[in-house]
Amino acid sequence: MGHKIRVFLCKPGLDGHDRGVLIVGQALRDAGMEVIYSGLKQTPENLVEAAIQEDVDVLGLSMLSGAHMALIPRITTMLAERDASDIMVLAGGVIPPQDAEVLVRDHGVARVFGPGTDTRDIVAYIREQRGSI
Amino acid sequence: MKAVAGDLYDKLLEGDRRAAARLISMVENGDEGAREVLKRLHRHSGKAHIVGLTGSPGGGKSTIACRLAQSYRAAGKTVGIICVDPTSPFTGGALLGDRVRMQELSGDPEVFIRSMGSRGALGGLSVATNDAINILDAFGKDFIIVETVGAGQVEIEVVKYAHTCVVVTMPGAGDEIQAIKAGILEIGDIFVVNKADREGSMRTVADLEMMIETKPGGVEGAWKPPVIATVALEGEGIAELVGDIARHRQYLLDSGMLTEKIVQRMKAELLGILSLRVSDEAVAALKEGGSACGLVDSMLSRDLDPHSAADDLARILQLGDLL
Numbered sequence: 001m002g003h004k005i006r007v008f009l010c011k012p013g014l015d016g017h018d019r020g021v022l023i024v025g026q027a028l029r030d031a032g033m034e035v036i037y038s039g040l041k042q043t044p045e046n047l048v049e050a051a052i053q054e055d056v057d058v059l060g061l062s063m064l065s066g067a068h069m070a071l072i073p074r075i076t077t078m079l080a081e082r083d084a085s086d087i088m089v090l091a092g093g094v095i096p097p098q099d100a101e102v103l104v105r106d107h108g109v110a111r112v113f114g115p116g117t118d119t120r121d122i123v124a125y126i127r128e129q130r131g132s133i
Numbered sequence: 134m135k136a137v138a139g140d141l142y143d144k145l146l147e148g149d150r151r152a153a154a155r156l157i158s159m160v161e162n163g164d165e166g167a168r169e170v171l172k173r174l175h176r177h178s179g180k181a182h183i184v185g186l187t188g189s190p191g192g193g194k195s196t197i198a199c200r201l202a203q204s205y206r207a208a209g210k211t212v213g214i215i216c217v218d219p220t221s222p223f224t225g226g227a228l229l230g231d232r233v234r235m236q237e238l239s240g241d242p243e244v245f246i247r248s249m250g251s252r253g254a255l256g257g258l259s260v261a262t263n264d265a266i267n268i269l270d271a272f273g274k275d276f277i278i279v280e281t282v283g284a285g286q287v288e289i290e291v292v293k294y295a296h297t298c299v300v301v302t303m304p305g306a307g308d309e310i311q312a313i314k315a316g317i318l319e320i321g322d323i324f325v326v327n328k329a330d331r332e333g334s335m336r337t338v339a340d341l342e343m344m345i346e347t348k349p350g351g352v353e354g355a356w357k358p359p360v361i362a363t364v365a366l367e368g369e370g371i372a373e374l375v376g377d378i379a380r381h382r383q384y385l386l387d388s389g390m391l392t393e394k395i396v397q398r399m400k401a402e403l404l405g406i407l408s409l410r411v412s413d414e415a416v417a418a419l420k421e422g423g424s425a426c427g428l429v430d431s432m433l434s435r436d437l438d439p440h441s442a443a444d445d446l447a448r449i450l451q452l453g454d455l456l
Contacts, residue, residue, distance in 0.1 A: 004225070026228070030221075030224050036229045036230075036232060036248050037230055037232070038232065038233070039233035043240065045240055046239035049239065050232065050239055053246055054232075054246075055154035055158040082151065083151065084151065
């Protein structure tokens with residue numbers, strides 16, 4: 001059967017906007033990946049536990065609430081504490097470039113995909129990093 | 134965490150959730166390292182009660198699974214939930230959305246929820262699902278809830294691995310009752326009419342009860358499937374469902390049917406594994422450059438028919454004259 005890329009798409013914190021994350025989800029599904037969606041308003045603790053139970057390759061964090069500098073580092077720290085830093089963390093949504101830079105440099109985020117990203121670029125990036133299916 | 138098979142066994146038995154999760158992935162991916170671990174885990178499994186949840190899409194299976202798990206947790210029991218969602222036969226991708234309906238469970242480390250794509254490989258679904266059940270069983274879960282994909286032939290598979298099979302339907306689905314006649318009625322140990330706050334629920338309950346009552350071939354003392362009206366979102370009827378699952382388990386124990394069910398499941402499991410292995414070998418042999426790749430060419434030129442080709446393939450795979 002071979003390895004299938006599993007992606008957990010999440011909405012951390014108080015953020016009700018899920019149009020973007022669902023579009024990304026469909027694109028990844030159509031690219032042959034298994035996509036698990038968390039639903040809205042999740043705590044970092046719950047997301048990390050779910051990511052581990054689902055044994056995903058990629059954690060995609062969609063954030064449009066402005067709380068990304070508070071929540072994303074908490075999530076990546078918890079992943080490290082659980083010996084799960086091998087899960088690739090991607091972020092998307094409304095994240096200013098200067099914050100994105102810090103998240104990538106200091107907080108274990110592999111890449112931030114901002115508004116207007118072509119979903120094919122996300123697919124290509126995940127495949128490149130995680131091996132094709 | 135790198136997956137080292139030997140480590141996984143120890144870690145899993147120590148209660149490491151990451152190890153259990155990783156082993157399920159290995160099983161899904163057909164990783165041969167998983168086989169060795171599963172062999173050793175076998176003697177640790179066999180304690181859990183396996184509840185299958187099946188029924189048409191949108192009936193509320195995930196919500197019912199969530200409520201059941203909450204009841205079991207309140208009673209101090211541990212729970213594993215396996216949610217199978219359909220894999221696209223065209224792209225191989227899947228959107229696994231059952232977790233969204235189980236948010237109230239997240240954060241409880243004693244509830245292990247795993248979403249699985251049906252993946253659609255020959256016999257692959259049941260083998261991987263069975264293995265995942267065994268893993269969570271050996272992992273020490275008291276109840277394992279298996280939620281099937283909502284439609285088609287696959288949902289009948291649940292009968293092969295569940296001890297108690299719960300069929301979920303909802304009111305106003307007149308045509309669905311017709312569908313129930315054609316197969317589902319036989320597989321349900323318990324029927325749930327969910328969304329019972331909607332119009333027509335009493336009618337659906339009555340229809341089902343009538344069909345169960347008039348089902349031919351009933352034996353004295355045999356289990357009579359109850360029909361329960363629930364509003365899972367509000368938790369209504371869940372206590373009754375929990376009670377009936379317990380009653381069904383007791384019936385299985387008292388009547389000796391549990392052993393029979395386990396024997397059936399083991400047979401199905403064995404056949405599933407064997408057919409998967411044979412088909413994997415056959416697929417490899419038929420690939421370009423494989424040991425049997427010429428067979429299809431001979432079929433194409435009409436020199437060889439499919440049945441004789443199957444005989445030849447069986448010989449190439451050294452399956453004897455069985456096929």
